[in-house]
Amino acid sequence: MNMAFLPIRDTVAVAAAVLAPLLAAALLVPLREGFISNANIALIMVVVVVAVAAVGSRVAGALAAISAAIWFDFLFTHPYNEFAILKPGDLQTAFLLLVVGLATSQIAAWARxxxxxxxxxxxxxxxxxxxxxxxxxxxxxxxxIDEVQDQLADVLQLRGCRFEYGTLLGHPPRLEQDGTIMMGHWHWDVERRGLPDREIELRTFGNGHYYGRFMLQPTPGTSPSLQARLVAVTLADQAGHALDAAASPTGTR
Structure with a gap:
């Protein structure tokens, strides 16, 4: 895993996944001789794993579970300060710590x-x-139109957005009604490649009539979900309804 290519939040979560179990284990070391059982120490380590998963991701939760199991083995099982376990009970506890930590971390990430x-x-x-x-x-x-421009900028994380009345000049990428993006005759894979690094048109219709298009200026590296793209299409439709109402002979809404 190349942390240089992870978002800042994910990078912090991965770092916490590695370091938080170590810090917790270090704080518990003075209690390992008779003050607290290894089973209770393992439970405390599971709590740390769940906390990391709750604020991080599934990957961070899994790393935290592995880290917790490793430091439990190294610091709390005989022989101390070695990656070896002599007692069957400690081996079982370490294994359960890993399994329970992995399971609960995934549940916590799913709930989040x-x-x-x-x-x-x-x-x-x-x-x-x-x-x-x-x-x-x-x-x-x-x-x-002004309101929809602002909403589109927020929903799609755009650098900017403008509206062009009536024109269809050029052949920019197009956000379709089903939330897909067409680049010429080809579907653009937003989930894998993010938004195209050029303006994208979102056409606006009202009662079957074309009134114009929103020109979306993507922020580099963003990848709005399909749900967000469908919301953007719905917002553009509201502008189309308003334009159609204004253009109707009676002017009624």
Whole structure:
């Protein structure tokens, strides 16, 4: 694992996964002779593993479990300060520490991911609701367009975003209604390659009529999820509805 290519958060989590079990073990060393059993020490080490996994990732949790097992072996089993275990009971405890640490770390990371998804879903829903409400009450479609530009910049982590009325000049990459990105006739793999390093168009329609396009300026290295891209398409649709309402003969919404 090349830590130079990891995001800062993941790099910190990996460092904590390696160092936190060592620090905890070092603090517990004075208690290893009669003050606390190895089984209880192993439980404390599991707590450290879970804490790392809860704020890190599955990889960080797995590394923390391995680190905890290694330092438990080195510091708390006879012979001390050697990677060897003579007592069958200590061997069993070390093995269970590793297995339980791995299992609980993955559960903690999974629970954290579910929590993040729930918060993200609520945020996306609020964005769509607020933009739809604005499309119904705005005095002009430009208000909705400005709001959608800001929302798109946040949802897709863009450097910038602008709207072009009616034009279809050029052949930039295109964000489609299904959340995929087309580069000419080819699908661009966003999950593996991130967003293209050039402007991306997101076309805006209202009642089947083309009104313009949002030109998205990606931030290098970003890779918005499919969910985020679908939200972006929905937000652009709200601008299309506002433009269509303004263009209709009666001007009704």
């Amino acid at each position: 991911r579910l929590r993040v998804i729930a918060v993200t879903d609520a945020d996306y829903l609020a964005r769509i609701h607020d933009t739809a409400a604005l499309a119904q009450t705005a005095s002009s479609p430009s208000e909705v």
